[in-house]
Amino acid sequence: MRDTPYLAVDVDLLESNLARMAAHARHLGVALRPHAKTHKSPELARRQLAHGAVGLTVATVGEAEIFAAHGIDDLFIAYPIWAVGPRAERLRSLASRIRLRVGVDSLDGLGMLLASRAAVALSIEVDSGHRRSGVAPNAAAALARAALDAGLEVDGVFTYPGHSYAPERQTSAATDEQWALAVARDGMLEQGIPCPVVSGGSTPSAEHVVPGVLTELRPGVYPLLDAQQWELGTTEPERIALTVHATVISVRGSRVIVDAGNKVLGADRLAFATGFGRLPGHREARIVALSEHHATIEFPPGATVPALGDRLHLAPNHVCSAVNLADTLVAVHHDGREEEWAVAARGANT
């Protein structure tokens, strides 16, 4: 018996989720380049490549360094890299060892990438409605032109339709994404700038993408899934592959407290969430309060309330946050055999 709390991955569910997204990408005729920020795990990366992924996406130079050290030789840092100080040298060193693409969304960013002399391909970040980083779609060509004029390599455009994380917004976010990328791509083509890679992403929007615009898909959460995806309707609870195993340490009427708090589950709670995570095995229960080492779970009238010492399985709201709090994932095979997978890129934020 393993001391709780810990993060458990159902390997059969994981494999089924990996196969499903790989089939979707094949159906769309696009390359799959999963975002590894979700799992930060070389073992999971290996399985994604075995399912046909062309490479991985990461968020930071630090994540890229770690996956490169584990043998992944084709990475996209989907972030407007600010290549100053030690980071510039780290980027140049990394780009000398693997095939590396990085994001850019400003002339200043471009200037630093140029100054870093890192042998990277650039992808212009476009804002498709999330209102975070990225240039307007019709401004991509000018930035690409500036990059080419400076002697840099540009291989396309990318966006992150993060506004897919709201109820009933998955289809429209996918439409926004494809429209913004098409405008950006066409702007480049009109100026005679090739745009071979048109890259979109996000697990909630992925199923709503249609063949045509995208050449590459970058979903992150799909192998493991979480309570947010359940509540958005992206998944049924039965497909959630990662849960926190926790022990009931206090019972008071219809409320129980388990020994997993926000230092295990993460504190993420988007506006639409009905609690601080969910229990796939107890669908009517809600996690109504969360502190560092306590989750308070309310059961509805008439439900059988777990007893002191029972072990419950909690799906975090946001699996990327939960994984980033752990050093290992406990992979559970269908014969009950367990092995530990290192979260090798945990905390690699720079």
Added chain:
Amino acid sequence: MRDTPYLAVDVDLLESNLARMAAHARHLGVALRPHAKTHKSPELARRQLAHGAVGLTVATVGEAEIFAAHGIDDLFIAYPIWAVGPRAERLRSLASRIRLRVGVDSLDGLGMLLASRAAVALSIEVDSGHRRSGVAPNAAAALARAALDAGLEVDGVFTYPGHSYAPERQTSAATDEQWALAVARDGMLEQGIPCPVVSGGSTPSAEHVVPGVLTELRPGVYPLLDAQQWELGTTEPERIALTVHATVISVRGSRVIVDAGNKVLGADRLAFATGFGRLPGHREARIVALSEHHATIEFPPGATVPALGDRLHLAPNHVCSAVNLADTLVAVHHDGREEEWAVAARGANT
């Protein structure tokens, strides 16, 4: 120049915060047993002991093991320990090496502590209004009696007035805390059960405790402080000793994006918070959106908006969460010298 994002600690502010709480405990005539879950750092623990702390509080057996390995020999695990499986053996081993007190709030928990044969002192956890774990104040004596009858050592009662984390609730939470502890203590004394240690805690309530009931204080956040304490009125922003150093990577009108997201700041946001953290150096600015590696900061009309590449200092909403995401704290001395302090107990959740 260090790559951002990273957690920086202003050592002068830290020392001033440590001295201030130590003076308050001396004024109250109580022992100070700071909660080390906030910093998870042996160096900070050492400084707390140097300021007169009698020992430390921790939340898990794992944290206790790590601080014990760093030479701290008097620890209180202020949590209703569920001593089954490997944890029972770990607890017994730990209690053979250091002076150890643990929490209990149920007969079942008591039974397991008894079965573990760990040489620990017990403290009965009392609910003072936070409605989490803990028995009702008038039920403490019965649990203490059961423990004594089983041959266990009981050294007192404790509570955590977590409902102090709400606007204008600090004084009333401190009153609730002292009342609940007094009821629990008096119940024990009436049955002839000694109650030498009456232990309360929480940074927001600590200043509102008056001499009389408590014999021990367990605040956690006070050495570093954070945006929550600022917005609760527990501190002025000038006293916040830990900030995340981040770089502006995107500017759009009055909004800038920095390269620190919830994987650095944590995602905590209580109902009263005005954003996902605050900027002590830009009091009118608000962190209006937070994703894994982006914080979007809105500046008010007329304010000077930072430029691309500028470095900003962000106070996390909840410093305990931010520290638990980092491997090191960058301690900055007043002469500018920097050193790295290990967050040795990061992730020690079991």
